[in-house]
Amino acid sequence: MKRAIPVVVLSIAGLVPVWRYEPSVGAATSTAEPASTPSAPSSAGSSSGTVVKGTTIQTEKGPVQVQVTFSGEKITAVRMLQQPNHPQTAAAVPKLVAETLKAQSADVDTVSGATITSEAYKKSLQAAIDSNGASAKTSASSPASASPASAAQTVSGSTVNTDKGPVQVQVTFSGEKITAVRMLQQPNHPQTTAAVPKLVAETLKAQSAKIDTVSGATVTSEGYKESLQAAIDAKG
Known part of the structure; x- marks a missing residue:
């Protein structure tokens, strides 16, 4: 019986390191989490302002897409919605976001080391900027239609079938002035998505369908202008 006591004591003592080691596993897990959030560089204040998604750019490394928050024309935040799962991309994103906020x-x-991701980032970012600019111009033109709501007239253009897909616009007039253009149908294609804001902005500026074709989206541009002209003709 006297020999049994040291054995029990040693057994209990042997369990102590196990009890002390257990909490450190949880600690290691919690410190590793932030490394898996590559989109963390989004700047503060992204919950307010106008949020615009850029086009999705397909690259050999994977899709790239940004989401931009604007306060008027100012870029206040950039968040990655899609990006290649690669260490060089994860390292590059914070630099790209910081430069964007600085350059506006x-x-x-x-x-x-992240050329492909950088170029795709810039294309998606530019698409978001163009889209925000077109929306701002549309909003800026709205005070001119401060006359009674009954003076506004909305007309849908004809549906133009193209080899990329159907194109149809809806135009809002205040008297003879075009105050807004909305796409009812358009091809589901990145080049179309990037081209539409430019076409709308040009329409509001020209106040007619006599606008330039957007490079890289010729088919959509021609369909857009045809549907727009039909709406203008229908308005009379």
Whole structure:
């Protein structure tokens, strides 16, 4: 019986390191979590303002898409919605976002070692900027239609079938002035998504369907202008 006591004591003592080691596993898990959030560089204040998604750019490394928050024309935050799962991309994104907030444009330097992601980032970013600019111009033109709501007239253009898909616009007039253009149908294609804001902005500026074709989206541009002209003709 006297020999049994030391054995029990040693057994209990042997369990102590196990009890002390257990909490450190949880601690290691919690410190590793932030490394899996590559979109953390989004700037503060992204919950307010106008949020615009850029086009999805397909690259050999994977899709790239940004979401931009604007306060008027100012870029206040950029968040990655899609990006390649690669260490160089994860390292490049914070630099691209920081440069964007500083430059307030897509005219930022390519990050060394992440050229493909950088170029796609800039294209998606530019698309979001263009879209926000078109929306701002549309909003700016709305005070001119401060006359009674009954003076506004909305007309849908004809549906133009193209080899990329159907195109149809809806135009809002205040008297003879075009105050807004909305796409009812358009091809589901990144180049179309990028082209539409430019076409709308040009329409509001020209106040007619006599606008330039957007490079890289010729088919959509021609369909847009045809449907727009039909709406203008229907308005009379």
